[in-house]
Amino acid sequence: MYRTLFIGICVAVLPAVTVDRIAITVGRDVITELQLDEELRITAFVNRQPIVRNLQARRAAGARLIEQLLVKREMELSHYPSPTGDEIEQYESQIKAGFGSAERFAQAIRDYGLSENIIKDHLALQLMTLRFIEFRFKPDVAGPALADMDAQTDEALNAWLAQTRKQVTIVYLDKLLQ
Known part of the structure; x- marks a missing residue:
């Protein structure tokens, strides 16, 4: 009994600490402030640009994360297969090669506050999403130029995203992100 009382008193006097805040809800899924910041850092890393954390960049990151959630949900519902470990390693090797050496790649990861x-x-x-988009939205007919097929794929994806956004409740808890 005293032990329970002691634990209750200790918990009551501990200061509350906010670990993370919810920025956006997409149906039952959430996008947190930490996820937004990570998306900004990953985007800067991939594009080899400085990390930009202004409102415009945060809105764009929020929009990307919403789209990623919607596509990820569709992939899960359709049981789309994940890439194999070898495929991921090969894709990662291509990204690493762009940095010239493993040391530069590791340094860039540290500079952007990321981890392997x-x-x-x-x-x-990203690899799974790219394959899924090509599988799900790329026209089946052969013939049009590659640029035309890419444009048709983008158009079909954007139409699907617009329709899917209407079917799910998206709430911006951080009103600045709207």
Whole structure:
């Protein structure tokens, strides 16, 4: 009894600490402030640009994360297969090669406040998403030029995203992100 009382008193006097805040809800899924910041850092890393955390960049990151959630949900519903470990390693090797050496790649990861696991998870999702979009939205007919097919794929994807956004409740808890 005294032990329970002691634990209750200790918990009551501890200061409350906010670990993360929810920025956006997409149906039952959430996008947190930390996820927004990570998306900004990953985007800057991939594009080899400075990290920009202004309102415009945060809105764009929020929009990308919403789209990623919607596509990820569709991939899960359709049981789309994840890339294999070898495929992810090969894709990661292509990204690493762009940095010239493993040391430069590792330094860039540190400079952007990322980790190899974060990069690997992001690349796996990116690879899976690119394949899914091509599978789901690319026209089946052969003949049109590659640029035309890419434009048709983008158009079909954008139409699907617009329709899917209407079917899910998206709430911006951080009103500045709207």
